[in-house]
Amino acid sequence: MAERVPSTPSVTPDVDLGESPVAAVAPTAGDHGRPRRSEATRAAILAAAKDRFAADGYERATIRAIARDAGIDPSMVMRYYGNKEGLFAAASEIDLHAPDLTGVPHDELGARLVRHFLERWECDETLTAMMRVGVTNEAGAERMRGVFAGQIGPVLAAVCPVPDQAATRAALIASQVLGMALCRYVLHIPPAVGLDHDEVVAWLAPTIQRYLTAEHP
Amino acid sequence: MAERVPSTPSVTPDVDLGESPVAAVAPTAGDHGRPRRSEATRAAILAAAKDRFAADGYERATIRAIARDAGIDPSMVMRYYGNKEGLFAAASEIDLHAPDLTGVPHDELGARLVRHFLERWECDETLTAMMRVGVTNEAGAERMRGVFAGQIGPVLAAVCPVPDQAATRAALIASQVLGMALCRYVLHIPPAVGLDHDEVVAWLAPTIQRYLTAEHP
DNA sequence: CTGGCATGTCAACACGCGTTGGCCTACAGT
DNA sequence: ACTGTAGGCCAACGCGTGTTGACATGCCAG
Known part of the structure; x- marks a missing residue:
């Protein structure tokens, strides 16, 4: 319970929670242009999460409901985003596209x-x-x-x-x-x-x- | 499980949830000026509830925490306010004291x-x-x-x-x-x-x- | 063809929640 | 002194939660 060394060698919970809050775009086609199949799932989770967080707020937006919306198992959410906090961090990535106003009358x-x-x-x-x-x-x-x-x-x-x-x-x-x-x-x-x-x-x-x-x- | 006739004759869950949302001032000294002992408890619960709802929002403000703050048992909250919704209804009673503005320049x-x-x-x-x-x-x-x-x-x-x-x-x-x-x-x-x-x-x-x-x- | 890894499912866990009903205690009316 | 009742505590219930680890499947390299 104290340490958390990933004992299972196969599963790599590839979430970079904590540093670089840009996050969640992480482990995609880094190498040879072939996108991983999981990208679709990641995106579905993220979209469902945004909807649920928007509709229900943090507490009432349950991981189970988000997973159901995305059509996958709740444990997938954990695998891709580590935990609920990490999912929210990814889902609340925001770009206001604030326009450049210099030059506007x-x-x-x-x-x-x-x-x-x-x-x-x-x-x-x-x-x-x-x-x-x-x-x-x-x-x-x-x-x-x-x-x-x-x-x-x-x-x-x-x-x-x-x-x-x-x-x-x-x-x-x-x-x-x-x-x-x-x-x-x-x-x-x-x-x-x-x-x-x-x-x-x-x-x-x-x-x-x-x-x-x-x-x- | 279907019907909910108060089988225990002693306890009267005196909450008027639903009608007259003024509520929660209910069963006080109605008769001979002798205030019931429970008034203090009711007030303590209400004060604690206001604090918790203000600090944590609805979901995270748990009845258990409110009861702990008020120094009583969670079941007391249920007895006096029926359920969490009733407690919130009572705790969010609001009078803005909006001033009469007629006559103000x-x-x-x-x-x-x-x-x-x-x-x-x-x-x-x-x-x-x-x-x-x-x-x-x-x-x-x-x-x-x-x-x-x-x-x-x-x-x-x-x-x-x-x-x-x-x-x-x-x-x-x-x-x-x-x-x-x-x-x-x-x-x-x-x-x-x-x-x-x-x-x-x-x-x-x-x-x-x-x-x-x-x-x- | 075969082994390894990414992808995904299933069942379970420990926990905290709202809520309930039974029991104890002390006090007021008779 | 006796009794009824209001006030309060306790232990438990069923449930839904976040989270975990073991297991199934399919794809791709060798």
Whole structure:
């Protein structure tokens, strides 16, 4: 129970949990171009995991349910992703595709940002999953802070006219964007769900614009 | 196993789950002013439940842990609150104390609202609990929609200069307020945590003000 | 053809959960 | 003093969980 030397020589639980959170793309066609058959399974597991985490949150998204969705045995999940935490780490890999805003007219920044995140949020369920898990699970919260610091912060800092307040202003923008996502996609508050894209942009863009470019109030 | 007629004549599981979600104040000193001894226990359970739900969310807040915190046996929780759902219903009883805003100068509405909710959010953990649970649990989400429709909506509708848009505008305000709460109290995004009350008010008040009173953009 | 390894299934494990019913204790009414 | 009952504890139940290791299968190199 103390040590965990892989005694079975055949099975290699090829998960690199802990270091390099890029993870889970790991042991594919590294050598001679022939992709391993397991790639399809890995992908199926990952897709099912994203769905379940998004729909149920961390605790209620059981490995058994994910495996059932993926059409394989629960032990496969363990083999490929080590444990539930590792699976979540892989499933919550996020690329916001935050656009390069340098060159965008300053008075269009707000609208561009709102529209981008609206589309990004609706194109797959990963962001909903991240939010559902981030609220209950410390690892999920850490991941969200990481996305904020690594992907939102820098992009906004590049165009913020008050560079030393960039972090604060990014947090304000995050609060409005995440708040709208929470009301629309998670809590399903009716009037928030009822708005169409253009209306959301029309309402939120001036707010984002002000948080980004206004003088400190 | 099929029917559940209380066979033991002594124990009366006095929980009114289902009807009148005011609940859990139930069987106190109804008769001659002599409070039952159990009131202290009920209160201890409720306090512990609020803490645990706030800290851990619905699934990870176990009845056993709540009972341990309250210094009593898990079966007591069942006796007083029926089941876990009933306990949560009682623990998430919420009164926003939404202030009457009629009479407040129109250009101060934003600041008043922001400051009120900031203080309300920090005075106890019930709101954090509601948010943590509302994100993962449908009953929790329903409760949040109820608070929105029953406590936030009406107060704002009373002062909204565009009455037929009051619901939409209330949702926008909720999105900003809940978003800031999410970033500060749940996700602990550093720049959001670092703001003091006055700074939050200074940044958010104009947003709220605009959502409430501006013309439709 | 044969051996080895990747892929996948099956059955079981230990554990913690919500929940239950029986039992003990102390106190209030008579 | 006796008794009923409210308040509380205890041990157990059935279940679903994450996780494990032994076993089956099929593919590819030699």
